Amino acid sequence: MKKPNIVILGAGYGGLMTTIRLQKSLSVKNANITLVNMHNYHYQSTWLHEAAAGTIHHDNVRIMIQNVIKPERVNFIVDTVERIKPEEKVVKLKETELKYDILVIGLGFEGVSHEIPGLAEHALMMKNLDSSMLIREHLEYNFALYNNEKEKKQSRINIVVGGGGFTGVEFLGELANRIPELCEDYDINKARVKIINLESESTILPGIDQQLIDYAMNSLESRGIEIITSASLKECKPDSIIYEKDGKSIEVPTMTTVWTASGRANSVVERSGFQTKEGKIEVREDMRTQDFDDVFVIGDCALIRNAKTGKPYPSHGQITEEQSETVARNIKRIVRGKTELDKFKPHRLGTVISLGYNDAIGTILRDCKLYGWKATFLKKMLANRYLLKVGGLGLVMKKGKFNVFY
Numbered sequence: 001m002k003k004p005n006i007v008i009l010g011a012g013y014g015g016l017m018t019t020i021r022l023q024k025s026l027s028v029k030n031a032n033i034t035l036v037n038m039h040n041y042h043y044q045s046t047w048l049h050e051a052a053a054g055t056i057h058h059d060n061v062r063i064m065i066q067n068v069i070k071p072e073r074v075n076f077i078v079d080t081v082e083r084i085k086p087e088e089k090v091v092k093l094k095e096t097e098l099k100y101d102i103l104v105i106g107l108g109f110e111g112v113s114h115e116i117p118g119l120a121e122h123a124l125m126m127k128n129l130d131s132s133m134l135i136r137e138h139l140e141y142n143f144a145l146y147n148n149e150k151e152k153k154q155s156r157i158n159i160v161v162g163g164g165g166f167t168g169v170e171f172l173g174e175l176a177n178r179i180p181e182l183c184e185d186y187d188i189n190k191a192r193v194k195i196i197n198l199e200s201e202s203t204i205l206p207g208i209d210q211q212l213i214d215y216a217m218n219s220l221e222s223r224g225i226e227i228i229t230s231a232s233l234k235e236c237k238p239d240s241i242i243y244e245k246d247g248k249s250i251e252v253p254t255m256t257t258v259w260t261a262s263g264r265a266n267s268v269v270e271r272s273g274f275q276t277k278e279g280k281i282e283v284r285e286d287m288r289t290q291d292f293d294d295v296f297v298i299g300d301c302a303l304i305r306n307a308k309t310g311k312p313y314p315s316h317g318q319i320t321e322e323q324s325e326t327v328a329r330n331i332k333r334i335v336r337g338k339t340e341l342d343k344f345k346p347h348r349l350g351t352v353i354s355l356g357y358n359d360a361i362g363t364i365l366r367d368c369k370l371y372g373w374k375a376t377f378l379k380k381m382l383a384n385r386y387l388l389k390v391g392g393l394g395l396v397m398k399k400g401k402f403n404v405f406y
């Protein structure tokens with residue numbers, strides 16, 4: 001193969017790690033590597049709920065891309081991908097067009113507001129770092145206004161979180177830590193604040209072990225969060241929401257609804273005419289699309305099935321990071337003229353769900369359950385391990401999580 005143009009779209013968990021692996025293993029003599037991202041920074045989506053609650057500063061969540069890539073090896077372009085034309089091997093960006101020989105699509109997810117009336121207009125979503133910062137500011141603004149208006153409005157200090165999946169539960173855990181601080185700052189009686197979680201299934205965290213669910217429910221409820229299961233959000237208005245439970249409609253005054261219940265693969269993939277399932281591109285075991293040998297897909301845009309069970313792997317940061325290993329190795333093989341490619345085999349260390357900065361649940365080595373500080377420790381070590389891979393010890397020291405025992 002002549003010196004190929006490798007174009008990587010998106011500098012999230014998948015795209016950035018693929019780039020970093022390729023810049024280590026391919027020299028400028030072997031390939032031209034181009035990374036495209038809509039911001040000049042990478043943000044860790046797995047920390048967005050913390051930035052949204054305000055329990056960590058947003059600067060800890062973002063990493064300037066120029067600090068972790070080598071400009072002599074990688075051409076980094078800040079631009080927005082509008083469309084991919086796989087038949088022509090062209091990517092249309094907002095400002096320019098790029099030609100590729102090998103493409104990696106790592107454009108992540110976007111929030112979906114379903115068809116619920118008013119949700120798109122009045123609810124907030126954790127789609128990226130900007131939207132997480134907006135949630136933090138919105139919370140603080142409403143708490144600040146509460147004592148500054150003639151008539152105290154309960155809707156300013158009622159918070160509704162839609163969805164009791166991973167993201168919803170992690171955000172609730174952070175709110176449980178953050179709200180007492182906001183109450184102290186703005187002199188509000190903590191007992192007046194209501195944090196309500198609405199989940200349409202009969203349980204939060206559907207699909208995970210019941211003991212872990214019970215622990216999470218106890219942890220959240222003991223810190224004042226009201227979890228309402230089998231409840232569907234029906235309407236979102238500027239100063240209230242309506243949900244339905246047991247056939248009854250209930251209205252809750254609130255100016256803060258955070259919707260965490262659904263995300264989907266970036267719509268650029270569907271817009272570009274790729275065959276999709278639930279918005280994702282189904283890939284082969286070597287992470288290439290079914291139809292194009294020169295297009296790899298990674299992370300939340302990829303649907304890859306466990307070869308034994310036929311079930312899709314979940315969209316997780318850790319899985320995405322492991323996929324980047326397979327993608328980078330396979331690109332290296334193609335550049336070196338090899339035709340046999342590696343298959344994706346995840347070796348997940350475990351799954352951990354935080355319940356605030358000092359509590360968590362998780363499983364490790366398949367069935368070993370973890371609770372409390374042990375799970376918190378594992379969660380933070382996984383985060384630090386990722387930083388180590390991206391930017392070495394310097395980045396871990398700068399942005400790592402070390403507050404493990406409180």
Ligand SMILES: Cc1cc2nc3c(=O)[nH]c(=O)nc-3n(C[C@H](O)[C@H](O)[C@H](O)COP(=O)(O)OP(=O)(O)OC[C@H]3O[C@@H](n4cnc5c(N)ncnc54)[C@H](O)[C@@H]3O)c2cc1C
Nearest residue numbers: 010012013014038045080081107108299300315316317318
């Ligand atoms: C709040 C939250 C908490 C989570 N917690 C966990 C967790 O604890 N553990 C876990 O394993 N997973 C977690 N996840 C899931 C995990 O973050 C994702 O699975 C992972 O980020 C997927 O990586 P990705 O590379 O596909 O996408 P992303 O990391 O989302 O990166 C996509 C990149 O593409 C860029 N981009 C998007 N559109 C364009 C465009 N048109 N043009 C140019 N650039 C573009 C974005 O700016 C971004 O840099 C969480 C997700 C959220 C939202």
